[in-house]
Amino acid sequence: xxxxxxxxxxxxxxxxxxxxxxxxxxxxxxxxxxxxxxxxxxxxxxxxxxxxxxxxxxxxxxxxxxxxxxxxxxxxxxxxxxxxxxxxxxxxxxxxxxxxxxxxxxxxxxxxxxxxxxxxxxxxxxxxxxxxxxxxxxxxxxxxxxxxxxxxxxxxxxxxxxxxxxxxxxxxxxxxxxxxxxxxxxxxxxxxxxxxxxxxxxxxxxxxxxxxxxxxxxxxxxxxxxxxxxxxxxxxxxxxxxxxxxxxxxxxxxxxxxxxxxxxxxxxx
Numbered sequence: 001x002x003x004x005x006x007x008x009x010x011x012x013x014x015x016x017x018x019x020x021x022x023x024x025x026x027x028x029x030x031x032x033x034x035x036x037x038x039x040x041x042x043x044x045x046x047x048x049x050x051x052x053x054x055x056x057x058x059x060x061x062x063x064x065x066x067x068x069x070x071x072x073x074x075x076x077x078x079x080x081x082x083x084x085x086x087x088x089x090x091x092x093x094x095x096x097x098x099x100x101x102x103x104x105x106x107x108x109x110x111x112x113x114x115x116x117x118x119x120x121x122x123x124x125x126x127x128x129x130x131x132x133x134x135x136x137x138x139x140x141x142x143x144x145x146x147x148x149x150x151x152x153x154x155x156x157x158x159x160x161x162x163x164x165x166x167x168x169x170x171x172x173x174x175x176x177x178x179x180x181x182x183x184x185x186x187x188x189x190x191x192x193x194x195x196x197x198x199x200x201x202x203x204x205x206x207x208x209x210x211x212x213x214x215x216x217x218x219x220x221x222x223x224x225x226x227x228x229x230x231x232x233x234x235x236x237x238x239x240x241x242x243x244x245x246x247x248x249x250x251x252x253x254x255x256x257x258x259x260x261x262x263x264x265x266x267x268x269x
Contacts, residue, residue: 027202028215034073038080040172042153044160050082061204063197069163070201078174083108088169088192107132108171109189113210116185123209131171150175185213
């Protein structure tokens with residue numbers, strides 16, 4: 001086998017390994033223990049309230065270009081989630097009744113797959129939580145613990161907001177940690193009805209199947225995050241490690257073969 005042919009085979013094998021690794025991975029996010037306490041009031045209560053979290057960009061699923069961010073952390077009782085829908089600067093007007101809720105109001109939806117690694121007969125989430133902006137009409141009375149097991153609030157008050165000081169939709173939720181394992185998986189969706197814009201994390205794949213959700217990896221110890229760190233964490237998959245090992249082994253074999261050929265050529269008359 002010529003050196004050029006060997007190099008071609010090696011490149012093809014490495015490429016196929018990398019493609020398998022990429023297709024096997026899915027988005028994941030490290031969830032740190034909180035440092036700063038959270039008040040569920042639909043806004044940044046203080047300048048530092050969410051500064052101990054990673055800033056994760058959401059993806060446009062429908063409508064015009066938009067900007068939205070997800071922040072998440074936990075303590076021993078709750079998972080705290082913030083959605084900063086920066087592009088949603090206009091509260092939705094009241095829509096006619098009889099339409100699906102997500103076509104009537106601005107809102108956020110969080111679908112939870114509690115056992116991310118569990119094989120289930122269906123790909124449906126265990127729980128879907130929706131928090132809607134009612135535009136001041138028919139708003140239900142706020143419910144506080146101990147009567148409610150999930151806390152949620154929404155506003156257009158951008159005071160203290162690190163992501164944008166312009167008025168925009170901000171959602172805060174506190175979900176009991178009993179709803180999560182390590183890892184669990186989620187899909188977060190936010191609607192801006194005025195602009196007919198929809199954003200997701202992770203990126204929308206045309207289905208709400210749990211196999212397209214993103215994994216939440218919970219920190220086991222208290223930790224301090226770097227403020228304003230933009231990231232979507234994707235751990236190294238076992239398949240990727242295997243692909244790297246195979247590629248390195250093939251590279252070593254190719255080098256040894258090449259050196260042996262050179263020695264034989266030099267020794268010939």
